[in-house]
Amino acid sequence: MQVALHHEGWVRFGGVAVRGRAFEGDSLLEAPAIAARFARVLESGTVPSSLEAVADCAAGLEGFFAAIVDLDGADRTYLVADGARSIPLYYDGGGEVVSDRGRAVRESVDAPRDPITEREFLLTRYVTGPETIWRGVFAVQPGEVVELASDDGAGDRDGRRSVTRRSYREYWPAANEAHLGSCTDDDLSPLEAGLETALERLEAVAGDRPVVLPLSGGFDSRLLAAALVERGREVIAFTFGRSGHPDVEVSREVAAELGIRWEFYPYSRERWREWYHGEAGRRYRGWAFGGDALPFLAEWPAVRGLLEAGRLPEDALYCPGHTVATPSERLPRFVGEEPSDTEVGEVGCGPAVDADDADSTVPQIEPTVEALTEYILERHYALWEWEDAGFRRAARERIRRGLLGDRDANKISSPETAAAAYERWEWRGRMSTFTNGDLRVYEDAGLEWWLPLWDPAYVRAWESIPLADRRGKRLHADLATAIYWRVAGVPHDRAALTDRTLEPADRFLSLVRHTPAHQFTERDGDWEPAFLAPRSNWRKPGSHPLAWDGAVDDALLEAVPASRNFYALRTLSELGWLDLAEPSWLPQGEKLPSRVAESVVE
Incomplete structure (x- = not known):
């Protein structure tokens, strides 16, 4: 087998290669210790099945890592991804090539395009499930171990290996009748306890280094920033886009109230043409595309530009605010569900870069797999108009697989189980590709990262929250508001302010308060009115808050x-x-x- 690893962070111990860190109980394990643990488990022979032994070992590790276990003399190789799939691993269906770059596998086996997954990528900008746009090239999924095994140590007649996939970590939010009902303010404590564990782990990883956050106008990064300030940590925040954009102005206010250093990196249409089509942009996109998700772009210019200008430290821990709570924003309403006063879109976490994100029209559907499948087709397979009965049948089957996993479709029969199925689909098929893609931005700049709001402790806490309090990320947003209010001492209405609730007048006042002092550093001396276009106009050329249509x-x-x-x-x-x-x-x-x-x- 050919193992082609390109990132310099891979560490080898015998026949095991590992990237990342993880906690075993309270102990932080660096990559060499993780590799040694996998090697010992297999060599001990205490578990009859090697696949189960590797899965049990992975399940005992909580952090962000990937592993390739290929012991000398063994006829099996194991590929391991953490529960967020933060580090990608790809392999071909014949078990000949393993790599951290999907394109490297594709080139090694000369894989053709797959018309089904290619169409899915075209319509959604990602590929759900283990497939990629290349036929026979696969990605290890979140919380999964993949076994590549030769039959009797010799392979089959053409030397190809069999492939077995085993999930060791699932995500299935509260779907038990015992969880029904709404939480009171006192019930923030389980979620806050999960957050405390996640932050303690973040601090152990960061050590004495500062923590750098991309600060948006939503609740995710605000939660991290406020909680870390409360712990006395050095926090540096950065925001990007166009001055006057609600995401920028709310972030500016939050950073000021928390008393943390805030760096703003302005975007323009002219700069995007250079960024996107320049040598660095082409190289980054080619490296970051694994065949299963569109390379992440939003903060790529800001990270590079701020580092080059010396405005962000290279020796810091970068913590984007991706969170397990996000899929709850896009839940449909279910027939039979108790009404809630929290609508999807009210508490969205940024950066809010697309007009679609503001759509608060929430359809009501039956709590069935069939209704969920159609909802996903209409909402997510929508970048282009299409009429293809053959692809629709294939897409439905792919969506069902993501909704159910190994469960029987008959188990989806209530609002709680339907919500759990939808959020599982997002976790396995959508969110992991976005989280994975964003981290490549930091790696491209040679930076270390961590994902505190995808820490398994926070995932478990959120997974236990009842549907009424997950919808619209309500309890997550309440926790962010409560900690920010506690730390900053601002009025409650300001503590709960987001980019989606900032009034136009407030945006103008923010410019009056802040831009004179930053006129020549933030807006290049331009005294014309800053970006104040309403969200309804963001699709018009020249009106997008990130200005990235300048690349077209x-x-x-x-x-x-x-x-x-x-x-x-x-x-x-x-x-x-x-x-x-x-x-x-x-x-x-x-x-x-x-x-x-x-x-x-x-």
Whole structure:
């Protein structure tokens, strides 16, 4: 077997390679100790099944790591991903190649495109399940061990290995009748206890280093910032986009109230053309694309620019606010569910970079697998218009697999079980690709990262919260508000303020209060009104708060309907069907699925 590892952080111990850190109880294990633990477990032979032994070992580790266990003389290789799939591992279906780069596996086995997963990527910007856009190239899933085994040590007739997948960590939020009912304020304590464990682990990993947070206008990063300030930690925050954008102005206020250093990195359409199409941008996108998710871009220019300017430390622990609570934002309403006064979209965590994120129209559906499947198709498979009965059948089956795992469809029969199934689908198929993609931004800059709000302790705590208090991330948002209010001492309405509830007048006042002092550092001396466009206009060229439509040729922007956002154009570009920088993009149109081609050009 060929093992091709590209990131320099991999550590080898005998036949085991590990990246990352994890806790075993209260003990922090670095990569060499994790590798040694896997090697000892297999060599001891105390568990009859080697697959079960590796899974049991992984289940006892809580942190962010990946492992390849390939002991000398063994006829089996094991691939391990943590519960957030924070570090990617890819392999081919014949068990010939393993790598931390999907493209390296694809090139080694000369894998062709898979028309089903390619279409899924086109419509969603990610691939659900273990597949990639390349036929026969797979990704290890969150909380999964993959066994690549030769039959009787000799393989089958063509030398290929069999593949067995085993989930050692699942995610299935509270779906028990005992959990029903709404939490009171006193019930914040279990979630806060989970947060305390996660923060203690973060501090153990950080040591004496400062913690750097991308601070948005939502609750996730605010929760981390306030809780770390309360613990006396040195916190540095950074925000990016266009001055006046609600995400920027709320972040500015939060940092000021907490008394932490705040760095702002302005974006513009002109800069995006250079960033996206320059050598560094092309290299990053090529390295970060594993065949299963669109490379993460939002904070990539800010991280690079602030580091180059010496405004962020290289020797720090970077902690983006990705959280297990996010899937609860997009839950539909279920027939038979008790009404709630918290709507989806009210407490969304940023950066809020797309007008779609503001959609607070929540459909009501039956609590069944069939209804959930249709909801996901309509809401998530929507970057392009499409009519393809064959793909719809395949997509339904893929969605069902993500909803259920090994469960029987008949078990989904109540609002609680339906919500659990939907959030499992997001955890396994959607969130892991976004979390995974964002971390590549920090690795591209040579930075260390940690994910406190995906710490298994916080995941378990959130998993136990009843549906009424998960919906809209209510209890998570309440915890963030309570800690921020406690630490900053601001009025409660300001403690609960987000980028989605900031009034236009408040945005203007923020500019009056802050921009004169920062006029030449933040806005390049521009005294014209800053970005104040309403969310309803963000799809119009030149009106996006991140200004990233500047990466797209102006003629293409004029030809494409406003309903097709930057993500949609980027999926076409990643598949090689569209050149965002060249005006000669039209001849590629004949390669597109018919309805997509119609959507590109009016």
